[in-house]
Amino acid sequence: MNTLKIHTTRRQxxxxxxxxxxxxxxxxxxxxxxxxxxxxxxxxxxxxxENWDPDVQHDMALNLDAIAPQRPxxxxxxxxxxxxxxxxxxxxxxxxxxxxxxxxxxxxxGIYLAxxxxxxxxxxxxxxxxx
Amino acid sequence: MNTLKIHTTRRQxxxxxxxxxxxxxxxxxxxxxxxxxxxxxxxxxxxxxENWDPDVQHDMALNLDAIAPQRPxxxxxxxxxxxxxxxxxxxxxxxxxxxxxxxxxxxxxGIYLAxxxxxxxxxxxxxxxxx
Amino acid sequence: MNTLKIHTTRRQxxxxxxxxxxxxxxxxxxxxxxxxxxxxxxxxxxxxxENWDPDVQHDMALNLDAIAPQRPxxxxxxxxxxxxxxxxxxxxxxxxxxxxxxxxxxxxxGIYLAxxxxxxxxxxxxxxxxx
Numbered sequence: 001m002n003t004l005k006i007h008t009t010r011r012q013x014x015x016x017x018x019x020x021x022x023x024x025x026x027x028x029x030x031x032x033x034x035x036x037x038x039x040x041x042x043x044x045x046x047x048x049x050e051n052w053d054p055d056v057q058h059d060m061a062l063n064l065d066a067i068a069p070q071r072p073x074x075x076x077x078x079x080x081x082x083x084x085x086x087x088x089x090x091x092x093x094x095x096x097x098x099x100x101x102x103x104x105x106x107x108x109x110g111i112y113l114a115x116x117x118x119x120x121x122x123x124x125x126x127x128x129x130x131x
Numbered sequence: 132m133n134t135l136k137i138h139t140t141r142r143q144x145x146x147x148x149x150x151x152x153x154x155x156x157x158x159x160x161x162x163x164x165x166x167x168x169x170x171x172x173x174x175x176x177x178x179x180x181e182n183w184d185p186d187v188q189h190d191m192a193l194n195l196d197a198i199a200p201q202r203p204x205x206x207x208x209x210x211x212x213x214x215x216x217x218x219x220x221x222x223x224x225x226x227x228x229x230x231x232x233x234x235x236x237x238x239x240x241g242i243y244l245a246x247x248x249x250x251x252x253x254x255x256x257x258x259x260x261x262x
Numbered sequence: 263m264n265t266l267k268i269h270t271t272r273r274q275x276x277x278x279x280x281x282x283x284x285x286x287x288x289x290x291x292x293x294x295x296x297x298x299x300x301x302x303x304x305x306x307x308x309x310x311x312e313n314w315d316p317d318v319q320h321d322m323a324l325n326l327d328a329i330a331p332q333r334p335x336x337x338x339x340x341x342x343x344x345x346x347x348x349x350x351x352x353x354x355x356x357x358x359x360x361x362x363x364x365x366x367x368x369x370x371x372g373i374y375l376a377x378x379x380x381x382x383x384x385x386x387x388x389x390x391x392x393x
Contacts, residue, residue, distance in 0.1 A: 001294075001359055001366065032132075034167060034258065036296060038359055040368030042312040047219040050173040059205045059212035060219065067198055067329055074321045081321035088309040088322065092371075093357050095224050097132055097169055097256055104132065104256060106171030109223075125359055125366060127296065129393050131260050163263075165298060165389065178350040181304040190336040190343035191350065198329055226355050228263055228300055228387055235263065235387060237302030240354075262391050 002126045008118035012065070014049070014057040015113040017124065018105070024126050025098055033098045033130040040125060043083035043117035045090035051110025064089070064116075083116035090114045098128065132258045139249035143196070145180070145188040146244040148255065149236070155257050156229055164229045164261040171256060174214035174248035176221035182241025195220070195247075214247035221245045229259065263389045270380035274327070276311070276319040277375040279386065280367070286388050287360055295360045295392040302387060305345035305379035307352035313372025326351070326378075345378035352376045360390065 004020050025035055039046050050056040067089070068082040076084070096111065097104040105111070113122060135151050156166055170177050181187040198220070199213040207215070227242065228235040236242070244253055266282050287297055301308050312318040329351070330344040338346070358373065359366040367373070375384055 001361060034260075036357060036359070038357070038366065040366070040371060042310070042318075042368065042370050048173070048223045049215055049219055053207055053209075055206035055208070056173075056212065056215050059202075059207050060216055062202065062204060063199055063212070063216045066202075068325055071321075071324065073324060075317035076315055076321050077317070078315075081318065081325070084311055084318050085322055085325045088311055089220055089351055091222055091353055091356070092310045094222070095167060095169070095226070095357070097167070097258055099132060104169065104171070106173065108173050109171060127359055127393060129296075131258060165391075179304070179354045180346055180350050184338055184340075186337035186339070187304075187343065187346050190333075190338050191347055193333065193335060194330055194343070194347045197333075220351055222353055225353070226298060226300070226357070228298070228389055230263060235300065235302070237304065239304050240302060262389060 004124040006113050006122045008115040008120055011118055012061050013115040013118055016051055016110045017113050018110045021111055022103055025103060025128060028128045030128050030130045031101050033128055035096050035098050035128045037094045038125040039092045040123055043080055043087055044122050045087040045092050045114045046094050047090045047112050047114050048109050049112060050108045052108050080117045086116045132256055135255040137244050137253045139246040139251055142249055143192050144246040144249055147182055147241045148244050149241045152242055153234055159259045161259050161261045162232050164259055166227050166229050166259045168225045169256040170223045171254055174211055174218055175253050176218040176223050176245045177225050178221045178243050178245050179240050181239045183239050211248045217247045263387055266386040268375050268384045270377040270382055273380055274323050275377040275380055278313055278372045279375050280372045283373055284365055287390060290390045292390050292392045293363050295390055297358050297360050297390045299356045300387040301354045302385055305342055305349055306384050307349040307354050307376045308356050309352045309374050309376050310371050311374060312370045314370050342379045348378045
């Protein structure tokens with residue numbers, strides 16, 4: 001198991017971590033397998049989405065703020081309940097296939113750390129298994 | 132790794148792909164293992180849900196349209212930001228166990244391609260690993 | 263493959279199943295690997311979230327009720343369409359790494375059965391694979 005460290009700079013932010021994960025796959029020397037990801041935080045998750053037009057991330061952030069707004073009847077004293085909800089919506093754990101030493105992603109697909117309570121230093125655990 | 136091709140016929144549509152995946156498992160000859168799925172698109176995902184009453188898919192579609200409506204402050208010029216959000220909500224990557232050469236699904240559970248920006252031809256990558 | 267049985271007591275409830283899964287990992291004798299989870303229901307899922315302050319679960323439940331409210335135009339005759347939507351939002355299938363015979367979870371992270379149409383007896387399938 002390896003761990004990436006990612007420094008986020010805003011409260012809500014989608015950070016493209018595809019290149020870091022691609023490098024981890026290359027360093028592993030594994031040609032064909034599955035790359036597993038796990039985000040050990042409760043206010044940040046992982047998602048796949050478009051990596052071409054940054055406006056997609058902008059619109060995702062707007063939409064998630066509308067889905068999980070702050071509410072007067074929330075009880076969690078830290079005040080970051082929306083970030084907890086968004087994390088469960090995106091999920092903490094994902095996988096992606098590896099073929100010929102490369103991630104098998106769609107043409108427009110990137111892998112994102114989804115920060116919902118930044119800025120912070122976040123970890124992503126990775127494991128690659130040959131198949 | 133194998134790839135299914137699925138032709139969707141509507142803008143938003145849940146296509147039951149359980150039988151195609153079951154066939155892939157049978158063809159693999161693997162009795163016990165894990166079947167991994169990956170959808171390489173950013174406006175279509177995969178989800179598990181009820182395969183008995185088609186009204187469940189109807190209601191899911193209504194609810195997702197309410198969660199991710201079109202908005203005047205969206206910037207993505209293609210106009211399909213709701214489809215990107217819904218894809219991240221459903222997730223692109225899933226797994227299901229295999230026992231005795233069959234998918235281990237609940238009695239009412241099917242596997243769906245969740246199309247959010249159709250009609251299109253979509254791919255689903257599959258890999259089955261013996262355990 | 264093993265199966266946990268969990269008895270839920272309320273309509274909507276987040277049940278911390280971390281200890282049961284930790285015990286399953288210990289009993290397996292596997293030191294390093296991946297623990298896979300699968301929930302074979304269509305009105306209950308699995309999610310990772312904070313296990314320290316129970317107010318987080320309270321706020322998650324409030325937020326999910328707002329995301330997936332009952333609607334007059336829902337057609338599914340059982341009346342539990344919101345539970346189906348919430349299940350797809352949380353996902354049925356997850357994985358977590360195992361190192362030194364322990365689950366690799368973040369400091370504040372627990373694994374939850376997310377019940378959306380209880381009270382019921384629910385199953386969680388588990389499989390641990392050495393890596």
